[in-house]
Amino acid sequence: MFFGPSNTSGKIEVSFLILTGISVLFLVLVTFFIILFLIKYNKKRHPRAQEVRESLLLEIVWTVIPTALVLALFYFGWKDFDYIRNPPKNAMPVTVIGRQWSWLFEYENGRESDVLRVPVGKPIRLILTSKDVIHSFFVPAFQIKEDCVPGMETHLWFTVNETGSYDIFCTEYCGVGHSHMRSKVVAVPPAEFAAWYVAKAAAQKPEERGLKLLLAKGCLGCHSIDGTQREGPTLKGLYNRRVTVRENGKEKKIVADEAYLRTSILKPAFDVVKGYQPIMPATPLTPEELQTVVDYLKGLK
Incomplete structure (x- = not known):
């Protein structure tokens, strides 16, 4: 591949260079002929215009050349499209779930992550869907993009050639938190990925399980845990803090105790x-999951 950190970026960039080269060529030609005609066929040299009734050669040229160019561009576009839509048989499947306003990545062994962790040199097949509205999965460094549509699956694949971290964006407007719907592709050596892939979630500490639930349920698409203001209030230092809320259109001050945390998760429109x-x-959680999240928020200072 000529450019970029993935197999797809190289192929697509070549097609873009061909398209750009043809466009620049025609820009130069059109500009040249405009200037030529202004000089050669101005009113001083030709005070009386002459009508050219027909030119078979000219008609053939301006029909055949554009047709050939359009077919050539279609060929390059179709070749790349077909390549991206047909992953190799040994590609590792990863399910990509878009939701307002975060990404969730599910692996074949049940592991979940808020970043797309992949091994270098291994083909990755993405199975994309959405929990709510249409999102668009975009990795600029790989030059790939595909819609995530509720109720159906779409597909992409790629192979990362270099270790590194690559941005993921949503490029389909999906609500007030659209600009925060970001993640990363983290490409690591195969041995490091294998160790992460087989690690058991049961070994996680309680606070890690709480954070994982917030990620899995999409909470951190609107709330931060570091004090950053987003579409929703930050969760940092929320527990036992006095907050002003609206209930039935009236403002009141309350203490964000454990009961408030539970109500805000299960009935978020009650005290805004x-x-x-x-x-x-509303966030559906089992009693055990709810307690895990509440315990995590209580310890988030």
Whole structure:
């Protein structure tokens, strides 16, 4: 491959260079002929215009050449499209779930992550879908993009050639948190990936399980854990803090105790923090999951 850290970026960049080269060539030609005709056929040299009724050669040229160019561009585009849509048989499947406003990546062995961790040199087959609205999965460094549509699956594949971290964006407007719907492709050596892939989730500490649940449920698409303000209030230092909320259109001050945390998760429209919109959906959790999240938030100072 000529450019970029993945197999797809090299192929697609070659097609873009061909398209750009043809466009620049025609820009130069058209500009040249405009200037030539301005000089050669101006009113001083030709005070009386002459009508050219027909030119078989000219008609053949301006029909055959554009047709050939369009067919050539179609060929390069179709070749890349077909390549991206047909992964090799040994590609590793990863399910990509878009939701407002974060990404979730599910691996074949049940592991979940908020970043797409992949081994270098291994073909990766993405199975894309959405939990709510249409999202668009875009990795600029790989020059690949595909919609995530509720109720159906779309597909992409790639192989990363270099270790590194590569940005993931959503390029389909999906609501107020659209600009925060970002993640990473993290490419690591095969041995490092294998160790991560087989690691058991049961070995996680309670606080790690709480963070994992927040990631899996999409909570961190709107809330931060580092004090950053997003579409929803930050979760950092929330527990036992006095907050101003709106209930039935009236403002009141309350203490964000454990009962408040539980209510905010299960019935988010009940007490809405002042300055924020009631856009949070109810989050379905088992009693054990709810307690894990609450315990995590209580310890988030």
